[in-house]
Amino acid sequence: MDFDVIICFEIHAELSTKTKLFCRCPVSYDAAPNENICPVCTGHPGTLPVLNRKAVECCIRAGLALNCNINSRSIFARKNYFYPDLPKGYQISQYECPLCEDGYLEIPGDDGKPYIVGIKRIHLEEDAGKLVHSAVTFEASEYSLVDYNRAGVPLIEIVADHTKNPIRSLQEARSYLGKVRQILQHIGVSDCVIEQGQFRCDVNISLRQVKSPDFNERVEIKNMASFKSIIEALKYEIKRQSEIIESGGEISQETRLFDEVKMVTVPMRSKEDAPDYRYFPDPDLVELDIDRDFVRKIKDDMPELPGIRLNRFIKDFGISEEDAHLIIGKRDLSDYFESCVPYCTDLKKLGSWITNELIKVLNENSISIKKFPVAPKDFARLITLISCNNITEKIGRLVFKDMFETGGTPDSIIEEKGLKPIQETDILEKMVEEIMKENPGVVSRLKDGKKESVNFLIGKIMKRTRGRADAKKVSALILKKV
Amino acid sequence: MELCDYQAAELARLLRKREISSREITESALLRIENKDKTLNAFLTVTPEFALKQADAADKKFKEGRDISPVTGIPVAIKDNLCTKGIRTTCASKILEHYIPPYDATVVKKILQKGAVLIGKTNMDEFAMGSSTENSAFGPTRNPRDIKRVPGGSSGGSACAVASGEAVLAIGSDTGGSIRQPASFCGVTGMKPTYGRVSRYGLVSYASSLDQIGPIGRSVEDCTMLMDVIAGYDKRDTTSINVPKPDFSGSLSSDINGLRIGLPKEYFVEGLDPLVKEKVIDAVNLLGSHGAEIIEISLPRTPFAVGAYYLIATAEASSNLARYDGVKYGLRAERDQSGLEEMYEYTRSEGFGKEVKRRIMLGCYVLSAGYYDAYYLKAQKARTLIKDDFDRAFQDVDCIITPTSPSTAFEIGEKSDDPIKMYLVDIYTVSLNLSGLPGMSVNCGTIDGLPVGLQIIGKPFDEETLFCAGHAYQQIAERK
Numbered sequence: 005m006d007f008d009v010i011i012c013f014e015i016h017a018e019l020s021t022k023t024k025l026f027c028r029c030p031v032s033y034d035a036a037p038n039e040n041i042c043p044v045c046t047g048h049p050g051t052l053p054v055l056n057r058k059a060v061e062c063c064i065r066a067g068l069a070l071n072c073n074i075n076s077r078s079i080f081a082r083k084n085y086f087y088p089d090l091p092k093g094y095q096i097s098q099y100e101c102p103l104c105e106d107g108y109l110e111i112p113g114d115d116g117k118p119y120i121v122g123i124k125r126i127h128l129e130e131d132a133g134k135l136v137h138s139a140v141t142f143e144a145s146e147y148s149l150v151d152y153n154r155a156g157v158p159l160i161e162i163v164a165d166h167t168k169n170p171i172r173s174l175q176e177a178r179s180y181l182g183k184v185r186q187i188l189q190h191i192g193v194s195d196c197v198i199e200q201g202q203f204r205c206d207v208n209i210s211l212r213q214v215k216s217p218d219f220n221e222r223v224e225i226k227n228m229a230s231f232k233s234i235i236e237a238l239k240y241e242i243k244r245q246s247e248i249i250e251s252g253g254e255i256s257q258e259t260r261l262f263d264e265v266k267m268v269t270v271p272m273r274s275k276e277d278a279p280d281y282r283y284f285p286d287p288d289l290v291e292l293d294i295d296r297d298f299v300r301k302i303k304d305d306m307p308e309l310p311g312i313r314l315n316r317f318i319k320d321f322g323i324s325e326e327d328a329h330l331i332i333g334k335r336d337l338s339d340y341f342e343s344c345v346p347y348c349t350d351l352k353k354l355g356s357w358i359t360n361e362l363i364k365v366l367n368e369n370s371i372s373i374k375k376f377p378v379a380p381k382d383f384a385r386l387i388t389l390i391s392c393n394n395i396t397e398k399i400g401r402l403v404f405k406d407m408f409e410t411g412g413t414p415d416s417i418i419e420e421k422g423l424k425p426i427q428e429t430d431i432l433e434k435m436v437e438e439i440m441k442e443n444p445g446v447v448s449r450l451k452d453g454k455k456e457s458v459n460f461l462i463g464k465i466m467k468r469t470r471g472r473a474d475a476k477k478v479s480a481l482i483l484k485k486v
Numbered sequence: 487m488e489l490c491d492y493q494a495a496e497l498a499r500l501l502r503k504r505e506i507s508s509r510e511i512t513e514s515a516l517l518r519i520e521n522k523d524k525t526l527n528a529f530l531t532v533t534p535e536f537a538l539k540q541a542d543a544a545d546k547k548f549k550e551g552r553d554i555s556p557v558t559g560i561p562v563a564i565k566d567n568l569c570t571k572g573i574r575t576t577c578a579s580k581i582l583e584h585y586i587p588p589y590d591a592t593v594v595k596k597i598l599q600k601g602a603v604l605i606g607k608t609n610m611d612e613f614a615m616g617s618s619t620e621n622s623a624f625g626p627t628r629n630p631r632d633i634k635r636v637p638g639g640s641s642g643g644s645a646c647a648v649a650s651g652e653a654v655l656a657i658g659s660d661t662g663g664s665i666r667q668p669a670s671f672c673g674v675t676g677m678k679p680t681y682g683r684v685s686r687y688g689l690v691s692y693a694s695s696l697d698q699i700g701p702i703g704r705s706v707e708d709c710t711m712l713m714d715v716i717a718g719y720d721k722r723d724t725t726s727i728n729v730p731k732p733d734f735s736g737s738l739s740s741d742i743n744g745l746r747i748g749l750p751k752e753y754f755v756e757g758l759d760p761l762v763k764e765k766v767i768d769a770v771n772l773l774g775s776h777g778a779e780i781i782e783i784s785l786p787r788t789p790f791a792v793g794a795y796y797l798i799a800t801a802e803a804s805s806n807l808a809r810y811d812g813v814k815y816g817l818r819a820e821r822d823q824s825g826l827e828e829m830y831e832y833t834r835s836e837g838f839g840k841e842v843k844r845r846i847m848l849g850c851y852v853l854s855a856g857y858y859d860a861y862y863l864k865a866q867k868a869r870t871l872i873k874d875d876f877d878r879a880f881q882d883v884d885c886i887i888t889p890t891s892p893s894t895a896f897e898i899g900e901k902s903d904d905p906i907k908m909y910l911v912d913i914y915t916v917s918l919n920l921s922g923l924p925g926m927s928v929n930c931g932t933i934d935g936l937p938v939g940l941q942i943i944g945k946p947f948d949e950e951t952l953f954c955a956g957h958a959y960q961q962i963a964e965r966k
């Protein structure tokens with residue numbers, strides 16, 4: 005049997021505001037446990053929430069970037085449930101009247117044509133804290149502690165539309181997630197670092213036998229820690245569900261958890277056990293009136309969307325399409341690239357150095373571009389030096405390593421380490437003569453017309469000069485001698 | 487008469503003239519507490535050392551003639567659902583028996599800043615749920631007029647403290663009548679301001695959309711002094727409203743010439759004690775004979791009020807009280823627990839009293855899937871209609887007068903077994919909370935020694951008219 009698939013994501017992205025959603029505690033990821041807390045975000049009796057305007061702005065910005073309508077009237081609601089990481093016993097979220105509704109996102113469809121994925125709503129809510137167990141697993145733990153640093157951090161939830169142009173394949177799922185993440189990063193609303201839990205999602209999936217009119221019940225999957233596990237979970241679930249249908253069974257509406265170790269989904273709760281969150285409008289917060297001018301201002305200040313930026317990188321800067329995609333993949337990298345541009349004459353090489361050498365250094369040292377110590381100006385200078393054959397690529401890599409480690413400029417490092425290129429013709433000529441004398445066999449082969457033998461001699465010279473000789477010049481000199 | 491029995495306004499005058507000291511007043515009130523509170527049980531926590539320290543600080547201010555406000559040096563009792571930094575705040579619940587807040591409520595902060603003397607924290611119905619102060623985990627408060635009887639509730643401790651001289655002024659909170667009804671039962675003056683007039687920051691929430699903090703005093707004038715201190719917008723409470731704040735005590739007048747007073751016919755029907763009715767009508771007529779115009783009005787949606795109130799209040803309460811889970815502060819059951827569920831279950835079973843549990847369950851039911859529309863939404867619609875009634879009435883009148891309660895103080899235990907009977911005690915007061923309107927209870931005589939309260943209802947943010955009508959009545963009644 006063949007099956008059609010519908011996949012529907014609920015993406016949670018933590019906003020990169022300076023402070024929490026309802027108090028002034030800082031949002032940071034390297035604080036000691038329970039350092040960023042106050043009576044409000046730990047739910048002390050009598051405390052009240054005060055809405056962070058910046059977070060509303062971020063949510064609306066995301067809504068505009070994802071082509072949503074921005075509601076002029078918006079309401080915060082309480083989602084009631086008990087868990088130790090939820091200090092008030094309810095989460096302040098949105099239910100009726102979210103900030104943004106009815107959006108869409110264009111992705112490359114499986115048929116090669118652009119596909120418009122429907123987005124139902126984007127709303128603003130607060131995050132919960134984190135439980136820290138005394139052992140690796142909850143079951144083995146003697147006790148658990150709660151860290152409320154994350155409690156009250158603003159989140160947006162982006163809910164894809166289950167009925168209007170849903171995602172139809174794993175490939176589309178990948179594109180959608182990647183693109184949403186890219187957009188959120190580029191418009192500056194979230195860093196979306198998956199490892200830090202800044203970008204998480206739940207997913208609904210339902211199947212239908214091809215040509216059958218109705219889809220089966222949908223299953224929700226939770227607890228996936230990476231893009232990879234999302235795709236694995238979906239793969240597993242497609243297989244599981246199609247096997248059930250093929251054997252004449254029925255899919256029941258339920259929520260399942262993804263097991264990262266066994267790479268399978270396991271039942272969490274059935275539809276009957278679904279919690280009743282008893283949503284109701286939060287009486288501690290007034291209804292939001294979203295001013296049209298406020299929205300217009302956010303629209304006017306909207307950073308460039310990644311798709312437009314990509315085209316500009318290719319068209320205006322002439323970098324390769326592949327490099328452009330890689331760079332646009334990360335907003336910080338794109339920003340770094342752009343801040344190098346004014347100082348650099350060879351943008352194509354700049355692009356390839358960023359996607360090769362720079363990313364390699366970042367990965368090897370597992371740091372983010374934000375913490376990368378080389379100033380764009382210095383990096384651009386290095387590329388220019390290579391591009392003008394002042395240094396070879398090989399020396400360039402040595403200099404780059406040094407720049408990264410010491411923070412020096414390329415020129416000073418070249419000077420200090422004696423990596424200055426040997427340009428003087430008399431020195432090179434002398435060396436060429438010596439090498440030719442030492443390798444008579446190669447020289448005679450060269451004289452016989454074996455042109456590639458020249459490279460062997462150049463290599464020898466490079467070795468002697470530790471790569472500092474100008475290869476073109478050396479080659480010319482050898483050929484002249486022959 | 488001891489110093490602690492004086493009106494706050496009179497004490498303020500004597501203090502300014504330096505005829506008496508704050509220490510003397512405070513010591514007199516502390517002595518009264520020592521003598522009487524074993525019986526009355528108006529206080530859950532008394533803070534003698536802190537109070538005397540503040541009294542001395544106030545006396546220093548009078549000596550130096552600086553930073554003096556009308557409440558400087560006056561002993562004030564605070565209801566135990568307002569957070570006081572470093573002083574335990576229990577809400578009369580076992581679940582918060584040992585809870586010490588890390589911060590001051592905005593109102594408490596303002597009172598301390600103005601140099602008033604915080605003398606202690608007063609008893610109440612647990613989490614302000616009740617009309618008699620019998621639902622306190624630490625024993626009921628008794629009515630100082632008759633110790634067999636309740637002081638009303640939920641701010642029963644505050645009203646009792648003011649009536650008995652254990653404090654000169656007090657702060658209460660009012661969600662469905664919790665300031666006005668005990669003021670009525672104890673024969674003092676109590677005011678619930680317009681919703682949004684006073685910051686709720688630091689008031690432990692019962693029902694957020696109905697709760698409001700207000701003053702209790704021996705006279706209208708005393709209440710205005712406290713209102714001047716506590717009123718005003720607070721950026722920590724986004725439901726507080728940023729409107730100009732009048733000078734309540736400074737502008738207090740007793741000129742009721744041409745004041746149009748509405749008498750809603752729905753409030754003078756069956757269920758109202760005829761003797762209470764008589765006292766209230768007498769008082770209205772007295773105002774009428776001094777220049778006020780008495781107009782009969784109708785508030786036809788009145789019968790919906792108690793129902794709507796209990797649906798909305800319990801819905802909000804069920805969510806507001808979810809935070810007491812034994813995880814972060816307050817009680818955690820010590821019984822052996824198999825896991826998280828049992829920790830919650832035991833903690834909340836041991837920590838909450840019967841009435842609180844009843845309201846949490848009712849509220850959860852009201853909000854649950856399938857019932858939300860029929861109960862919660864319908865109650866909200868009724869709320870809108872009740873508010874419309876008042877809006878319409880206020881086109882023709884400047885204020886409305888009703889009884890505060892259908893009866894005088896009842897006996898301890900008389901209604902505690904019958905929640906419905908108890909809920910009907912609030913019949914005249916809950917509409918104001920649903921509509922956000924200001925209301926005040928002023929004593930208008932006694933029946934068999936038990937005080938009767940007159941409720942004056944005003945337009946939103948027009949507390950001044952209430953104060954004027956109440957003050958006029960007290961002036962006239964005093965002269966009589």
Ligand SMILES: [Zn+2]
Nearest residue numbers: 027029042045
């Ligand atoms: Zn905080």
